[in-house]
Amino acid sequence: MAQTTTQSGRKIKLEPWQDPKEQPYLRIEKVTKKFGDFTAVDDVSLSIYRGEFFSLLGGSGSGKTTLLRMLAGFETPTSGKIFIDGVDMSNIPPYERPVNMMFQSYALFPHMTVEQNIAFGLKQDRVPRDQIRVRVAEVLDLVQLGRFAKRRPHQLSGGQRQRVALARSLVKRPKLLLLDEPLGALDRRLREQTQFELVNIQEQVGITFVIVTHDQEEAMTMSSRIAVMNSGWIAQVGTPAQIYEYPATKFVAEFIGSVNMFAGRILEDEPDHVLIQSEEAGCDLYINHGVPVPLGTPVSVAVRPEKMSISREPPPVDSGRNVTRGTVREIAYLGNLSNYLIELDSGKMVRITQPNFNRLTEMPITWEDRVHVSWQPFAGVVLTQ
Amino acid sequence: MSQPASSLKTSSSRRLLSRFGLSGRGLVVLVPYVWLLLFFLIPFAIVLKISFAEADIAIPPYTALLDWAEGGMLTVKLNFASFMFLLTDSLYAVAYLNSLKIAFVSTVLCLLLGYPMAYGIAKAPASWRGPLLMLIILPFWTSFLIRVYAWIGILKQEGLLNNFLIWLGVIDTPLNILYTDVSIYIGIVYSYLPFMILPLYATLEKLDDTLLEAAADLGARPVKAFLAVTLPLSMPGIVAGSLLVFIPAVGEFVIPSLLGGPNTLMIGAVLWNEFFSNRDWPVASAVAIALLLFLVVPIMLFQYFQEKQQEAAKQ
Amino acid sequence: MMRRSGFVLTMLAFGYAFLYVPIILLIIYSFNESRLVTVWGGWSTKWYVGLLHNQQMLSAAWLSLRIAALSATISVILGTMAGMAMARFGRFKGRTLFGGMITAPLVMPEVITGLSLLLLFVSLEQLIGWPEGRGMTTITIAHVTFTMAFVAVIVQSRLVSLDESIEEAAMDLGARPAKIFFVITLPIISPAIVSGWLLAFTLSLDDLVIASFVSGPASTTLPMVIFSSVRLGVTPEINALATIIVAIVTTGIIAAGVIMARQERIRRIDEQMASASNA
Numbered sequence: 020m021a022q023t024t025t026q027s028g029r030k031i032k033l034e035p036w037q038d039p040k041e042q043p044y045l046r047i048e049k050v051t052k053k054f055g056d057f058t059a060v061d062d063v064s065l066s067i068y069r070g071e072f073f074s075l076l077g078g079s080g081s082g083k084t085t086l087l088r089m090l091a092g093f094e095t096p097t098s099g100k101i102f103i104d105g106v107d108m109s110n111i112p113p114y115e116r117p118v119n120m121m122f123q124s125y126a127l128f129p130h131m132t133v134e135q136n137i138a139f140g141l142k143q144d145r146v147p148r149d150q151i152r153v154r155v156a157e158v159l160d161l162v163q164l165g166r167f168a169k170r171r172p173h174q175l176s177g178g179q180r181q182r183v184a185l186a187r188s189l190v191k192r193p194k195l196l197l198l199d200e201p202l203g204a205l206d207r208r209l210r211e212q213t214q215f216e217l218v219n220i221q222e223q224v225g226i227t228f229v230i231v232t233h234d235q236e237e238a239m240t241m242s243s244r245i246a247v248m249n250s251g252w253i254a255q256v257g258t259p260a261q262i263y264e265y266p267a268t269k270f271v272a273e274f275i276g277s278v279n280m281f282a283g284r285i286l287e288d289e290p291d292h293v294l295i296q297s298e299e300a301g302c303d304l305y306i307n308h309g310v311p312v313p314l315g316t317p318v319s320v321a322v323r324p325e326k327m328s329i330s331r332e333p334p335p336v337d338s339g340r341n342v343t344r345g346t347v348r349e350i351a352y353l354g355n356l357s358n359y360l361i362e363l364d365s366g367k368m369v370r371i372t373q374p375n376f377n378r379l380t381e382m383p384i385t386w387e388d389r390v391h392v393s394w395q396p397f398a399g400v401v402l403t404q
Numbered sequence: 405m406s407q408p409a410s411s412l413k414t415s416s417s418r419r420l421l422s423r424f425g426l427s428g429r430g431l432v433v434l435v436p437y438v439w440l441l442l443f444f445l446i447p448f449a450i451v452l453k454i455s456f457a458e459a460d461i462a463i464p465p466y467t468a469l470l471d472w473a474e475g476g477m478l479t480v481k482l483n484f485a486s487f488m489f490l491l492t493d494s495l496y497a498v499a500y501l502n503s504l505k506i507a508f509v510s511t512v513l514c515l516l517l518g519y520p521m522a523y524g525i526a527k528a529p530a531s532w533r534g535p536l537l538m539l540i541i542l543p544f545w546t547s548f549l550i551r552v553y554a555w556i557g558i559l560k561q562e563g564l565l566n567n568f569l570i571w572l573g574v575i576d577t578p579l580n581i582l583y584t585d586v587s588i589y590i591g592i593v594y595s596y597l598p599f600m601i602l603p604l605y606a607t608l609e610k611l612d613d614t615l616l617e618a619a620a621d622l623g624a625r626p627v628k629a630f631l632a633v634t635l636p637l638s639m640p641g642i643v644a645g646s647l648l649v650f651i652p653a654v655g656e657f658v659i660p661s662l663l664g665g666p667n668t669l670m671i672g673a674v675l676w677n678e679f680f681s682n683r684d685w686p687v688a689s690a691v692a693i694a695l696l697l698f699l700v701v702p703i704m705l706f707q708y709f710q711e712k713q714q715e716a717a718k719q
Numbered sequence: 720m721m722r723r724s725g726f727v728l729t730m731l732a733f734g735y736a737f738l739y740v741p742i743i744l745l746i747i748y749s750f751n752e753s754r755l756v757t758v759w760g761g762w763s764t765k766w767y768v769g770l771l772h773n774q775q776m777l778s779a780a781w782l783s784l785r786i787a788a789l790s791a792t793i794s795v796i797l798g799t800m801a802g803m804a805m806a807r808f809g810r811f812k813g814r815t816l817f818g819g820m821i822t823a824p825l826v827m828p829e830v831i832t833g834l835s836l837l838l839l840f841v842s843l844e845q846l847i848g849w850p851e852g853r854g855m856t857t858i859t860i861a862h863v864t865f866t867m868a869f870v871a872v873i874v875q876s877r878l879v880s881l882d883e884s885i886e887e888a889a890m891d892l893g894a895r896p897a898k899i900f901f902v903i904t905l906p907i908i909s910p911a912i913v914s915g916w917l918l919a920f921t922l923s924l925d926d927l928v929i930a931s932f933v934s935g936p937a938s939t940t941l942p943m944v945i946f947s948s949v950r951l952g953v954t955p956e957i958n959a960l961a962t963i964i965v966a967i968v969t970t971g972i973i974a975a976g977v978i979m980a981r982q983e984r985i986r987r988i989d990e991q992m993a994s995a996s997n998a
Contacts, residue, residue: 093887113890126888130906140892174989191892428897433811436801436867440820443864447835450842464841517737520730527727534979536731538972543738545968548925549942550961553949554741557748564744594737648826655828657928662949672830672928679834679932689838692831699828707822710872714805717879 034258035068036244042105044069044227045090045195050099052085059085061251062099067244072221072228074238077248078274083231086248087197090229091120104194114143119193123200125184127172133159133183134168140191158186161220178209185217189224198230202237214240235275239263247271263323268404272321279327279369280402281320288314293401294340295320301365305340307396312403319402324372326398329359329390342393345369347386359384361392448696455689458483466685486690496674496691500698503671506585506660507653510592514600514649515642517593522604522641523634526611537605544598552591552662559587559663583665591659596652600645607641608634640713647706651699671695742965749958766959773956776944783924783941786855790862791919795912797863798870798919803900805871806878807886824868833932836861840933853935861933862926866919873918877911878904 035041043066052060060082067073075083088094090101092113101108108116119140128136134155141151159165162182172180181201188196201217202210218241221228232238238245239259247254247262247270254274255267266272269280281304283297288309295304295318304320312318334342348368349360352375359371369392384390457466490496525536543551558564559582566578581587611634619629657672664670671691679688749767753760770776801821804811824832840850840857850856885907889899905912927942934940948954 091887091891093890113887114893114895116891118891120888120891122884122888124882124884126882126884128885128889128903128907139889139894143893143898170992171989173986174993176993179993187888187892429808432800433804433808433817436797436804436871437813437817439797439864439867440801440817443836443839443860444820444824445816447839450838451831451835454838464845517730517734520727521734524727524731527724535976538976539735540738542968542972543742545921545972546742546964547942547945547961549927549945549949550745550957550964551741553945553957554745554961556949558741558744594741597734597738651826652828655830657830658946672828675830675834676928685838688834692834695828696831703823703826706826707819710822711818714875714879717876 034243035071036066041068043067044071044104045229046102047086047090048100048102050086050089050096050101052082052089052094053097058251060089060096063251063253065246065253065256067227067229069227070225071243072218072241073230074242074245075229075231075248076233076235076238076245076274078233080250081248082251083233083248084199087120087199087229087231090195091118091197092116117194118197119188119191119195120197120199121184121188121201123203125172125180125204127180127183127187129172132169132171133164133175136172136183137187137190140187144191154190158190161189161223162186177204177206178213181205181213185220189220189226192224193226196226196228198228200232201230202232202234210237217241239275247274249274265400266321266402269319269321269402272400272402277324277370278321279324281322281367283318283320285310285312285314285316285318288312292396295401299363299365299367301343301345301363301367303340304399305338305396306399306401310401310403316403320399321402322394322399324358324370327369327371327392327394328373329361329371329384329392331384331388331390333391334393341396341398342391345390345392347384347388347390350384350386361390363392451689451692454686455486455693456483457686457689458485459684459686464685465683483686486686487694489687490690490694495669496671496694499669499671499674500694502669503654503656504698506588506592506668506670507650507656510589510596510653511600511646511650513589513593514596515646518597518600518604518645519638519642522601522608525601526605526608533609537602540598540601548595549658552595552659555587555591555594555663556582559590582663583668585664585668587663588660588668588670591663592649592653592656595659596649599648603644603648604638604641607638611637640709643709644706644713647702647709651702651706654699655695742961745958746962746965749955749962751955751958754955766955767963770956770959770963775939776941776956776960779939779941779944782855782938786859786862786940787920787923790859790866790923791916793859794863794867794870794919795916798867798915799874799912801867801871802874802878803904806875807883821868821871824865825872827865829865829926829928830932832865833861833929836864836929837932853933854938857933857935858930858938858940861929862919862923865926865929866922869918869922870912870915873911873915874908877908881907 045065045067047063047065047067050060050063051058063082063086075086077083085094089096090103090108092108092111096109103117128139131139137155137158138151141154146154155168156165159168162185164179164182164186167175167179167183172183175183181204185201188198202213205213214237217228230238230241242259244256244258245262246256249270255262255271257265262271263275266275266278272278272280281295281297281300283295283300283304285293286296286303287294290309291307293306293308293310295306297304297320300320306320310318329347343363343365345361345363347359348362349358351358355375356372357375359373361369361371363369371392454466459466521540525533525540528536556563560566561578561580561582563582565581566575569575570578581590615633615637616629619633620626624632655672655675656670657676660668660670660673661676664673675688675691675695678684678691750762750764751758751760752763752765801817805814805818805821808814836857837853840853843849844851850860881904886899886903889903890896894902925942926940927946930940931943931946934943945957945960949957
């Protein structure tokens with residue numbers, strides 16, 4: 020992996036998508052897919068690099084599954100091209116693509132044993148019989164299903180079926196593994212455990228994974244990068260941290276985690292800070308980075324609930340910025356955290372999350388208390404769309 | 405990586421097909437398509453054609469429709485005589501109306517008997533449903549003709565039913581059932597009952613029991629809950645079952661010819677007689693065309709529901 | 720609730736009695752010494768002996784069985800193709816007409832189908848000299864035409880309820896469409912295809928009207944023989960024949976039931992295994 024030297028002389032590792040010399044492994048170029056009048060995928064371009072664990076994250080109808088099915092070859096793009104390892108996939112049918120897919124329903128062949136299911140793909144490639152045996156055994160080991168080789172799918176539990184499906188799609192060592200909601204059918208506990216397993220297996224086999232999911236936590240936990248999709252568009256591409264901390268649009272900010280959004284207007288715009296007037300917030304908002312928009316532009320400022328704090332006393336340094344007042348309306352005690360719903364004096368409701376440092380403080384903040392709400396200059400993100 | 409060269413080879417049979425502009429997929433549609441066009445659709449065109457011909461003593465017994473007149477002019481001789489005949493002789497009108505009436509009444513009777521049965525089977529314990537359903541289908545696998553014939557022995561004047569009723573003392577003189585409309589109703593309901601029960605069962609079985617519980621919880625009495633929830637939700641089954649009974653029953657031949665009498669004229673038997681006894685092919689064709697016209701709407705309705713059901717199953 | 724379930728039970732009892740009493744009476748009277756259906760003349764098996772010596776009946780039965788087996792087989796092939804096209808090929812040119820031609824034969828009155836096919840065969844013979852006369856070939860073609868609709872509908876509904884991604888998975892793993900059909904789809908839908916074959920076989924064996932139209936003088940099927948003898952009056956030989964058919968069908972059904980019960984037991988054990996090994 021490439022390295023670069025920062026100004027301070029410290030060497031840091033360069034991720035493939037930051038390295039201009041790296042060639043993308045999967046390139047999606049201006050791909051559009053229409054079903055009749057309905058545009059499922061709208062002019063999407065993406066570059067995914069070798070060894071990535073890439074997530075397509077979106078709600079239902081966002082076009083993420085259609086995009087995945089175009090990669091597998093089950094749908095043909097209305098326009099645009101898909102390149103895998105430099106090869107144009109336009110005229111290559113699914114059964115000749117160097118891509119395998121793990122289906123949401125697992126799609127195991129009900130009339131074949133686990134072993135036969137996994138060997139199926141190798142048989143299509145006329146791999147010699149003894150090699151098939153070795154490779155099936157290897158991959159069964161990888162997913163820890165060795166002793167279930169002779170069983171039929173209906174003799175397995177949900178989690179085991181999921182692993183058979185994974186093994187079956189891995190055994191051909193595809194250039195690209197597509198996973199359609201791979202954990203969707205598992206219950207919560209099994210899902211969390213399997214998330215880590217999946218990441219481990221990906222690291223062991225070194226195959227590039229593209230995964231479709233609607234579960235933001237799942238995407239955040241597993242992915243190297245995430246593409247957030249909304250009604251056929253890609254709203255933002257970035258690492259989980261980038262997407263959470265620097266959402267590009269209001270949609271992304273609201274889709275990932277929860278957020279408080281304040282409408283306002285830019286009063287001051289300097290390279291090192293902006294000042295925004297917001298009636299909703301009841302105070303001016305100060306943010307320690309500049310934005311490339313003219314003065315007076317209507318903008319939104321997004322502040323995450325855990326980046327705000329509440330207190331009965333005014334904060335020690337009260338500059339009149341990023342500090343406002345409100346009344347506690349609801350409290351949800353979650354053990355490690357508490358969620359507060361505060362009605363600001365402007366009438367705007369905001370959500371604040373506070374860790375519970377102390378055990379049952381003597382005078383906890385409670386319903387109908389008047390409180391100060393404050394946050395740091397780095398907490399807000401200015402959004403123009 | 406592991407993409408073998410063999411997968412890039414095109415097999416020779418595929419190349420052969422594609423030389424004719426065909427894929428294997430195209431062939432899958434084309435073969436049954438051509439079969440149905442040739443043996444199902446074109447025959448109707450021929451029936452239509454012959455219904456406009458004139459009966460003739462020849463082989464085949466009708467005149468040609470197209471003629472090469474002198475000078476090479478193609479002339480078409482349309483003969484409406486057969487259709488006029490259908491309109492003028494009241495026998496046909498009576499037969500058509502009687503067929504529609506008998507089919508309608510039989511369908512209603514089938515529904516009245518079939519609905520509670522389908523309901524009962526659908527609500528039976530799960531392990532009973534299979535055998536109960538099997539018992540509905542079982543008679544269907546035995547000869548239809550023989551099952552209709554069985555009713556002759558039962559319904560005759562000196563038959564088993566009359567003997568039984570006289571023995572019971574319910575009646576003194578034997579009832580006249582055989583060779584009336586009643587015996588035809590019995591025959592049709594008996595033969596077509598499975599066609600009514602199966603689609604009804606299919607919809608009733610899918611019905612969520614909690615819907616009825618919810619209705620009861622909201623204060624609906626059982627009868628009210630049935631009318632407000634079960635009945636509307638089983639409508640697709642009612643329509644499918646009714647059409648599956650009604651349409652073939654209109655053109656039924658075997659039942660009226662075995663169980664019906666001279667006063668129970670049905671159009672299927674009329675067609676049969678025109679064809680086999682009178683050897684009047686044009687009139688038989690005209691009868692068939694007129695019967696089809698009666699049935700076009702119900703048949704299209706049936707297709708519409710069939711298609712909709714398949715769509716729903718896909719979801 | 721109580722009163723309605725009483726009503727439902729009554730109707731069920733009445734319905735089953737209605738379906739089975741005629742068949743049971745038929746069987747009982749097949750052992751009747753007397754020729755009169757309504758008079759019990761003591762036990763006898765003479766009608767069975769008579770049936771075995773009825774050469775016309777036997778050869779008609781043999782012809783009917785051959786036609787039924789042949790037409791059911793062709794009908795299963797064509798019907799499966801048609802069901803496949805309807806369930807899997809999405810929108811193709813002429814799909815509406817195709818769908819119409821598949822469902823219409825399900826309800827088309829037999830007299831119309833029979834007449835139209837006969838007229839087709841006559842016209843074809845005039846035009847191209849085929850089929851030469853009418854007989855087993857024309858009856859088989861006619862039976863294929865009306866039974867393939869039933870097969871197509873059965874196969875189509877099975878395919879519609881089959882998860883399409885199973886076939887996509889096979890394609891994704893490198894199998895070509897034809898291979899997918901034979902290695903994946905066909906084994907999975909085989910129960911539907913078997914029941915389609917049995918249905919087509921029964922419908923063909925049972926058909927009087929269509930066969931009467933398209934048969935020739937030398938080809939008399941079993942229903943045609945039964946019909947003409949029944950028309951002449953009640954004959955206990957037909958009762959004997961009915962008893963034999965019922966016996967064969969019942970044996971078959973019981974055998975199928977036993978097999979199904981065993982599979983069900985295996986499935987239940989499998990499920991227990993699956994939940995026990997849930998790790």
